[in-house]
Amino acid sequence: MSSNRSKPHGLLAEFHTAADIFEAAIRCRDAGFTKWDVYTPFPIHGMDEAMGLRKSPVGWFTFCGGFTGFFTGMTMIWYMNKFDYPLVVGGKPLFTPLFAFPVSYEMTILLSAFGTLFGMFFLNKLPRFHNPLFKNERFKKSTDDRFFICIEAADPKFGLEATRAFLTEKCHASVVELVED
Amino acid sequence: MANPAKPAAVRAPEPPAELVREPLVLNNRPLGWITDAIAGVCEKPMPVWWWPAFIVSFGGMVTMFSLIAYLVSTGVGVWGLNQPADWAWDITNFVFWIGIGHAGTLISAVLFLLRQKWRTSVNRAAEAMTIFAVACAGIFPVFHTGRVWFALLPGYLFPAPNANEIWPQFRSPLLWDVFAVSTYGTVSLLFWYVGLIPDLATLRDRAKGWLRRFLYGIFSLGWTGSNRHWSNYEKAYLLLAGLSTPLVLSVHSIVSFDFAVSVVPGWHTTIFPPYFVAGAIFSGFGMVLTLLIPLRSLFKLEDVITLRHVELMCKVLLATGSIVGYAYGMEFFIAWYGGSPYELYAFKNRAFGPYWWSYWAMISCNVISPHFFWFKKLRTSVVFVWIVSIFVNIGMWFERFVIIVTSLHRDYLPSSWGYFTPSWVDVMTFVGSFGLFMTLFLLFIRFLPVIAISEVKGVTPQADPHHPLGGAKGHH
Numbered sequence: 001m002s003s004n005r006s007k008p009h010g011l012l013a014e015f016h017t018a019a020d021i022f023e024a025a026i027r028c029r030d031a032g033f034t035k036w037d038v039y040t041p042f043p044i045h046g047m048d049e050a051m052g053l054r055k056s057p058v059g060w061f062t063f064c065g066g067f068t069g070f071f072t073g074m075t076m077i078w079y080m081n082k083f084d085y086p087l088v089v090g091g092k093p094l095f096t097p098l099f100a101f102p103v104s105y106e107m108t109i110l111l112s113a114f115g116t117l118f119g120m121f122f123l124n125k126l127p128r129f130h131n132p133l134f135k136n137e138r139f140k141k142s143t144d145d146r147f148f149i150c151i152e153a154a155d156p157k158f159g160l161e162a163t164r165a166f167l168t169e170k171c172h173a174s175v176v177e178l179v180e181d
Numbered sequence: 182m183a184n185p186a187k188p189a190a191v192r193a194p195e196p197p198a199e200l201v202r203e204p205l206v207l208n209n210r211p212l213g214w215i216t217d218a219i220a221g222v223c224e225k226p227m228p229v230w231w232w233p234a235f236i237v238s239f240g241g242m243v244t245m246f247s248l249i250a251y252l253v254s255t256g257v258g259v260w261g262l263n264q265p266a267d268w269a270w271d272i273t274n275f276v277f278w279i280g281i282g283h284a285g286t287l288i289s290a291v292l293f294l295l296r297q298k299w300r301t302s303v304n305r306a307a308e309a310m311t312i313f314a315v316a317c318a319g320i321f322p323v324f325h326t327g328r329v330w331f332a333l334l335p336g337y338l339f340p341a342p343n344a345n346e347i348w349p350q351f352r353s354p355l356l357w358d359v360f361a362v363s364t365y366g367t368v369s370l371l372f373w374y375v376g377l378i379p380d381l382a383t384l385r386d387r388a389k390g391w392l393r394r395f396l397y398g399i400f401s402l403g404w405t406g407s408n409r410h411w412s413n414y415e416k417a418y419l420l421l422a423g424l425s426t427p428l429v430l431s432v433h434s435i436v437s438f439d440f441a442v443s444v445v446p447g448w449h450t451t452i453f454p455p456y457f458v459a460g461a462i463f464s465g466f467g468m469v470l471t472l473l474i475p476l477r478s479l480f481k482l483e484d485v486i487t488l489r490h491v492e493l494m495c496k497v498l499l500a501t502g503s504i505v506g507y508a509y510g511m512e513f514f515i516a517w518y519g520g521s522p523y524e525l526y527a528f529k530n531r532a533f534g535p536y537w538w539s540y541w542a543m544i545s546c547n548v549i550s551p552h553f554f555w556f557k558k559l560r561t562s563v564v565f566v567w568i569v570s571i572f573v574n575i576g577m578w579f580e581r582f583v584i585i586v587t588s589l590h591r592d593y594l595p596s597s598w599g600y601f602t603p604s605w606v607d608v609m610t611f612v613g614s615f616g617l618f619m620t621l622f623l624l625f626i627r628f629l630p631v632i633a634i635s636e637v638k639g640v641t642p643q644a645d646p647h648h649p650l651g652g653a654k655g656h657h
Contacts, residue, residue: 017652018644025408038408041212041383042639044646048412056416062424076340080348092352102357102435106364109428113368113421117375120417124410127402134405140386142406143379143635145212 009132009181010036010152011163012139013173018044021147024171025050028149031166035155039139039148058119065115066108073104132181139179150179197649205299205640207484209650212638215485219632220380220387222480227627230479235623241616248610249324257327259606266589266601269582271325274611276436276581277464278318278618279362280457281574283429284465285311286369289376290425293418299493301636302486305380306476307469308373309629313621314468315366317614322358354438361435368428372421375414378404379635433461440584447527447588450515456508460580463501463547466494467573472622474567476631485632488561495560498573502551505580509548523593531587535600539579540587546576 015021018040025038029052038044038051048055074097081087082095092099121127133139133150142148149171151163160178167173206215252259262269285307292300326332333339338359342348349356381401388394404410434454441453470491477486516528531540550572553559560566591598625631642650 018646019652019654022646039406040408040411041216041406042379042635042644043408043411043415044644046646047408051408053409053412056413058413058416059420062420077351080340080342081351085342085346085348087347087350089350089352099352102354102431102438103351103360105431106357106360106428106435109424109431110364110367112424113371116417116420116424117371120375120413121402123413124407126404126410129398129403131403131405139405143383143386143404144216145638 006181008153008160009179010150010154010158011160011167012133012136012177012179013149013151013167013171014138014141014175014177015147015149015172016174018147020172021149022047022050024149024167024173027166027171028151031157031170033151033155033157035152035158037150039133039142039150041143041145041147056123058116058123061115061119061122062112063115065119066112068115069107069109069111070104072111073107074100077103132179136177136179138175138177149173153181194650204642205302205487205489206637207487210484210641212641212643215638215641216383216387216634218482218485219630219634219637220384222482222626222631223384223628224387224389228479231623231627235620238616238619238623241613242620243613243616245320245610245613245617248606248613249320251606252324252327252610253329257325259604260325260610261602261604261607263599263601265592265597265599266586268325268585268589269601270603270607270611271321272439273578273581273585274614275318275321275325276457276585277578278314278321278614279365279436280433280461280464280577280581281468282311282314282318282365282369282465283433283458283461284467284469285309285314286365286372286425286429287462287465288469289372290422290429293422294426298640299490301633301640302490303469303473303494303632304636305373305376305629305633306473306625306631307465308369308376309622309625309631310468310472311369311465312366312373313618313625314465315362315369316621317618319362319366320614320617322362354435354442357435358439361432365428365432368421368425372425375418375421376633376636377629378402378414379406380630380633382406383634384630430458433457440588445588445592446521446523447531447584449524450512452508452511452515456505456512459501459504459508460547460577463498463505463551464573464577466497466501467570467577470494470498470566470570471574474563474570476626478563480631482632485637488563491563491566492557492560495554495566498569499551499554502547502573506548506551509544527588527591530591531583534587534591536583536587536590539583543576543579543583546572547580550576 013024015024021038021040022044025047028036029050038047040047077100078095086094088094138146139148149167151158151167153160157163164176167176210218260269260271262271285304288300288307289304292304323329323332338349338356340349378401381397382404385394385397385401388397434457437453437457440448441450443449473486474491477483513528516524530536550569553565553569586601590601638644642648645651645653647653
């Protein structure tokens with residue numbers, strides 16, 4: 001691991017309780033860091049505000065999916081049953097949005113769901129199988145019962161010793177380790 | 182301020198008395214315990230009972246697929262249905278299975294929107310049940326067409342023109358059903374998978390062997406638990422819940438349109454959509470209890486799926502069972518009040534005609550059995566609840582049988598009346614579908630976390646940064 005000494009990815013700080021990481025996140029936000037993140041085994045209530053994150057824009061992807069779905073459904077049924085091969089069945093109209101509604105409704109939900117899922121993947125840049133943090137053994141606990149903050153070396157305010165001191169003394173991290181890229 | 186490291190504590194410290202609320206995870210288990218208890222189920226070798234259960238289920242599944250091969254190669258005549266009952270066990274089984282699916286979506290989506298935190302212990306298994314039930318359901322309408330290649334190929338189910346360039350007919354509820362059920366299956370799968378991603382990452386990080394690490398690694402997509410990710414993830418989860426809620430209500434409404442839009446006496450009623458949805462949730466919760474009561478005791482998960490969870494699900498059974506009972510009564514009232522002699526006859530025939538036994542089996546299982554749950558003593562007796570849940574499953578199968586067969590076998594013209602009897606192929610195909618369902622469920626237990634690990638952690642007091650157990654210092 002350390003044989004090919006590359007540039008550091010960032011400093012990884014470990015915490016033991018939800019309250020500790022919550023406090024630490026507020027301090028990191030107030031210290032003006034930009035390239036940093038909190039890693040927790042479950043979403044912590046209020047953490048978005050503590051980190052100063054904007055509201056998630058996933059909803060726009062959902063809306064676009066749903067909009068596409070509804071109009072695809074309506075257009076498809078109009079095209080098939082009225083335009084391309086009109087066929088009178090039971091004396092009913094060739095097209096009305098009424099009988100086309102159930103199918104268009106289901107298509108709305110289907111494409112909204114796909115929009116939501118792939119929108120979330122897109123915004124989170126997932127799948128991402130290579131991540132420098134995975135090299136750290138302690139970090140495996142981030143999906144179990146430990147909480148981490150990683151301040152990246154790419155952050156303009158990052159300084160190896162200063163940030164380490166900040167995480168240990170100001171944020172009260174229990175362990176701070178350097179993660180290499 | 183930093184807490185001294187105390188890994189692998191058996192109990193977290195007791196909270197002050199004024200903050201005690203009925204907990205969702207009993208005995209104040211710490212977060213690491215939750216991971217170990219749940220992930221441990223699919224990491225350790227399966228207990229001895231798993232193998233015989235799997236072999237029997239697998240045998241059932243093979244039986245079902247063999248009989249389907251027999252049906253396709255011979256013709257639908259191997260089933261007992263014929264004029265006038267052209268739909269019988271096939272569509273009964275379809276509605277039965279699709280109904281069971283509804284509890285999974287109700288727990289995962291509707292209870293999520295209602296902020297019912299207790300759902301976190303049961304939603305994973307219930308969603309799995311939904312997907313497997315929809316898979317079982319899909320088989321019957323596909324294969325009841327006999328020559329499936331005509332049904333699956335263009336012209337009937339898929340929106341593509343048939344050999345005469347004619348498109349499918351979108352005025353038919355049967356086609357709405359195709360879209361409803363396939364959307365339902367797909368969205369349930371997406372919702373389930375989104376919920377699984379953080380837990381798959383947990384399994385990846387705990388995996389010992391390279392194969393497990395590789396596979397869980399692939400499916401967890403490189404999840405790290407980053408809060409920037411959680412922020413989008415939670416929004417996506419909320420939106421999927423919001424989408425699944427109208428979806429689940431629409432699916433069984435549309436299934437009921439298969440009947441209600443026709444002019445068959447006993448089917449042509451406006452009460453069908455809400456009555457079918459309530460019945461679906463009733464049957465689904467019955468199946469959730471049937472599966473989870475043994476699961477929690479066999480895998481020692483009583484601290485996570487607590488007696489309170491069982492009790493709350495019994496209350497759902499009581500509520501939806503009462504709606505179903507009301508609908509049965511209202512159907513009779515409208516049959517009389519509507520003044521149509523055919524409609525009235527259809528209902529008299531249900532209760533006192535040649536299929537009286539199926540009607541009264543339905544009434545005793547669905548109308549009487551949920552009312553035991555008015556009593557807390559009975560709601561909290563797991564053995565009793567388990568037995569009643571079986572009766573609910575039986576009763577709801579009979580409900581669909583009653584609706585379908587008793588309405589069809591005698592309609593307007595007495596000269597074309599008949600009596601349906603199932604063939605052995607009917608019976609064994611249905612029995613075999615339980616084999617498919619249980620095979621999938623046992624594989625789910627074997628390879629995936631049966632409880633949503635990250636969600637259960639999220640509802641513990643340790644997860645709350647403002648709770649003493651979450652490490653908050655409080656004001657001195």
